[in-house]
Amino acid sequence: MSDTGDVTLFAPIKQKQCANCGVLFACGQTEPNGACWCNNVPAVLAPDPAKNCLCRVCLKAYVIEL
Structure with missing residues (x-):
C-alpha cells in the first residue's frame, strides 16, 4: 500500500x-x-x-437596531 500524496488545498x-x-x-x-x-x-x-463587512458583534447590533 502506498501513499498517493493527495492533498486537498483550500483558499486561505x-x-x-x-x-x-x-x-x-x-x-x-x-x-x-x-x-x-x-x-x-x-x-x-x-x-x-x-465599506467592508461588519464583525459578528457589530452585525448583530445592527440587525437589532433595525
Whole structure:
C-alpha cells in the first residue's frame, strides 16, 4: 500500500476589518464549505455597501437596531 500524496488545498481564510469598530475577523466565505457565520444572521442591507463587512458583534447590533 502506498501513499498517493493527495492533498486537498483550500483558499486561505480571508481576514477582514470591521467597518464599524475596526476589529479583524475571519471571513468564512473562503472556507471549504463556503459557510460564513454571517449566513446565520437575518439578511439585511449593508449600512454602507462601499465599506467592508461588519464583525459578528457589530452585525448583530445592527440587525437589532433595525
